[in-house]
Amino acid sequence: MMATMSLSDVTAAASAFLFQEAKLLDDARIRDWHALYTDDCHYWVPIDETRPATECAAIINDNALALEERIYHLLETTFAAQTPKSRTLHFITNVFIDPASGDGATVVHSNQLIFELRTGDYRQVGLGELRPIPTSMTHELVRAGDSFKIRSKTIRIIDRDMPQSNLTFLL
Amino acid sequence: MTFVETHTGRNDLPTRDFSWMVDASAKRFRIHTQAYVGEDVYKAELERIFERTWTYVAHESEIPTPNEYVTSYIGDQPVIAVRDREGVVRVLINRCVHRGAALCREAKGKTRAFICPYHGWSYDTSGKLVGITDRNIAGGYDEDFDAPEGLYRVPKVDIYRGFIFANLDPDAGPLLDHLGRARDIIDLKLNMSPVGEIRLVSKPYSVRYKGNWKFQAENIVDQYHFLFVHSPFSKLQTKYGESTGDFGVHKAGKSHAERRNTRYHGDTYGCSQGHGLAFQPESDPENLKQGHFAEHFARLSEKYDEEMLCRIGGKCAAAIFPNLGMIHHQIRTWRPLGPDLTEVTVYPYELVGLDDELNAGMLRSQERFYGPSGYGMPDDVDIFSQNTEGLRGRAVEWLILERGIGSDVETENGDFRGLPASEACQRGLWRKWASAMKGIEQ
Ligand code: FES
Ligand SMILES: [Fe+2]
Numbered sequence: 030m031m032a033t034m035s036l037s038d039v040t041a042a043a044s045a046f047l048f049q050e051a052k053l054l055d056d057a058r059i060r061d062w063h064a065l066y067t068d069d070c071h072y073w074v075p076i077d078e079t080r081p082a083t084e085c086a087a088i089i090n091d092n093a094l095a096l097e098e099r100i101y102h103l104l105e106t107t108f109a110a111q112t113p114k115s116r117t118l119h120f121i122t123n124v125f126i127d128p129a130s131g132d133g134a135t136v137v138h139s140n141q142l143i144f145e146l147r148t149g150d151y152r153q154v155g156l157g158e159l160r161p162i163p164t165s166m167t168h169e170l171v172r173a174g175d176s177f178k179i180r181s182k183t184i185r186i187i188d189r190d191m192p193q194s195n196l197t198f199l200l
Numbered sequence: 201m202t203f204v205e206t207h208t209g210r211n212d213l214p215t216r217d218f219s220w221m222v223d224a225s226a227k228r229f230r231i232h233t234q235a236y237v238g239e240d241v242y243k244a245e246l247e248r249i250f251e252r253t254w255t256y257v258a259h260e261s262e263i264p265t266p267n268e269y270v271t272s273y274i275g276d277q278p279v280i281a282v283r284d285r286e287g288v289v290r291v292l293i294n295r296c297v298h299r300g301a302a303l304c305r306e307a308k309g310k311t312r313a314f315i316c317p318y319h320g321w322s323y324d325t326s327g328k329l330v331g332i333t334d335r336n337i338a339g340g341y342d343e344d345f346d347a348p349e350g351l352y353r354v355p356k357v358d359i360y361r362g363f364i365f366a367n368l369d370p371d372a373g374p375l376l377d378h379l380g381r382a383r384d385i386i387d388l389k390l391n392m393s394p395v396g397e398i399r400l401v402s403k404p405y406s407v408r409y410k411g412n413w414k415f416q417a418e419n420i421v422d423q424y425h426f427l428f429v430h431s432p433f434s435k436l437q438t439k440y441g442e443s444t445g446d447f448g449v450h451k452a453g454k455s456h457a458e459r460r461n462t463r464y465h466g467d468t469y470g471c472s473q474g475h476g477l478a479f480q481p482e483s484d485p486e487n488l489k490q491g492h493f494a495e496h497f498a499r500l501s502e503k504y505d506e507e508m509l510c511r512i513g514g515k516c517a518a519a520i521f522p523n524l525g526m527i528h529h530q531i532r533t534w535r536p537l538g539p540d541l542t543e544v545t546v547y548p549y550e551l552v553g554l555d556d557e558l559n560a561g562m563l564r565s566q567e568r569f570y571g572p573s574g575y576g577m578p579d580d581v582d583i584f585s586q587n588t589e590g591l592r593g594r595a596v597e598w599l600i601l602e603r604g605i606g607s608d609v610e611t612e613n614g615d616f617r618g619l620p621a622s623e624a625c626q627r628g629l630w631r632k633w634a635s636a637m638k639g640i641e642q
Contacts, residue, residue: 080402084550101440109583195582197578
């Protein structure tokens with residue numbers, strides 16, 4: 030079906046999908062967000078994407094089961110780094126389809142500027158600070174009915190190899 | 201001007217005694233709020249602790265061949281740790297001795313010379329000044345110009361099993377005396393490798409938190425907090441166990457009591473040099489015959505007796521005063537950036553000679569707990585901000601560090617051995633802190 034669509038139609042469909050994904054994150058609809066992922070997904074926040082995982086640690090390197098654990102951690106446990114919780118807002122630009130996209134998947138690049146804020150008593154140390162997180166992302170999307178599912182999401186934070194603060198929410 | 205100038209003391213703050221901030225006696229051990237938040241305390245710490253103690257600067261595996269360097273800090277002073285052309289490890293202040301520009305702007309590299317970008321003076325990798333630009337032209341330097349020998353060499357540099365330590369105090373005693381019992385932890389960790397070596401291969405994790413550096417030094421060997429701050433992690437452990445990459449490192453336990461038994465086991469030490477050490481040897485040697493490392497331990501058993509094997513195969517952690525931590529398969533350093541700002545860097549290491557699969561497995565295990573998105577470390581650092589917030593309530597003057605004080609036993613070398621549920625480790629840090637912060641005799 031994708032093969033019959035023009036590049037601008039695919040770009041429009043992929044963009045709309047990214048906006049929808051971001052909206053679920055920003056609305057904290059975590060289970061609905063998780064449902065966008067395939068059973069063999071990879072959710073990856075590298076420190077250095079050029080190095081193999083066998084020798085270099087990542088900020089996040091989740092296969093499908095590990096991502097399930099991350100969702101469980103967020104929804105079913107209470108932990109200090111998300112008590113109180115973060116609020117996010119995603120701004121998405123520079124969306125384009127990777128020309129190397131094969132038939133099986135559509136590879137979409139985007140730049141996403143995420144603003145994050147810990148809620149709670151904003152007067153306290155560590156809370157209430159508005160934090161910009163500039164990223165470039167790559168989504169590998171596979172067709173599911175008349176929409177997509179995410180087979181992989183790679184998030185390259187601009188300062189990924191430099192000190193970070195709390196990144197315990199979904200990006 | 202020689203490589204190491206005589207210390208004139210002109211940088212020193214006026215002498216002031218801060219040691220009263222540790223109120224310690226047989227049954228009492230309390231720390232004054234100001235010891236964590238005071239700007240004056242922080243400045244004095246840089247001079248009296250970081251500039252007069254052996255601090256960890258780098259690991260040899262980061263600079264394996266001549267002319268390789270990494271940058272680092274001693275307290276807040278920038279340094280370059282470099283292996284010179286002859287293979288000698290030098291620690292140099294990252295500052296051109298002409299008018300002060302920083303020389304290295306990359307954190308890591310290989311070079312035959314350090315060339316100052318400001319006026320072009322050049323230095324070889326031993327720090328020796330090898331070129332002054334336009335030296336003899338009119339308006340240049342006279343024949344009898346008192347040219348410096350080179351970059352300031354940190355006067356004391358020593359290496360223990362690949363760990364490079366440096367000390368700005370030219371009169372400092374030997375590194376081994378400073379390490380004392382902390383060597384046992386380094387040895388146990390490194391002896392997991394069949395050749396007794398580690399290598400820093402992965403990029404490190406780095407986080408900054410709004411809190412004092414001593415929160416991290418206290419926390420890395422704090423068994424007490426684990427059961428509370430990390431109880432969500434234990435819940436994950438109960439549900440997911442090994443399946444998401446734990447690699448046999450953490451044992452859950454279904455109840456608080458069960459987890460307490462796993463955690464509160466072994467010995468802890470508060471050392472006279474300020475180190476906190478936690479030893480949790482494997483209590484059942486049979487356990488070493490199962491799991492990912494079974495074959496590895498079988499091979500190690502040719503080298504070590506059963507007791508030592510249980511010590512190597514168990515768990516241990518250290519806060520080596522003032523800036524080095526060891527836990528899991530990582531070297532951790534913390535760098536003070538102010539009384540209420542600290543940078544922590546976690547270097548997962550590889551055990552040399554271990555199967556790639558095992559090294560990769562330990563990397564996944566660390567990914568799960570550490571780093572800014574892990575299921576453990578972000579909670580610790582969030583608590584550190586919470587401490588900073590709480591300590592604004594300075595109407596409450598003292599923090600209480602008396603847990604298990606009655607069970608501390610002083611050993612023959614002046615260390616205190618404590619029970620794992622106690623705060624013996626933290627008391628070690630503060631005893632040393634108090635003696636260092638007494639004030640400099642003039
Ligand atoms: S400051 Fe380096 S050459 Fe002048
Ligand atoms: Fe912790």
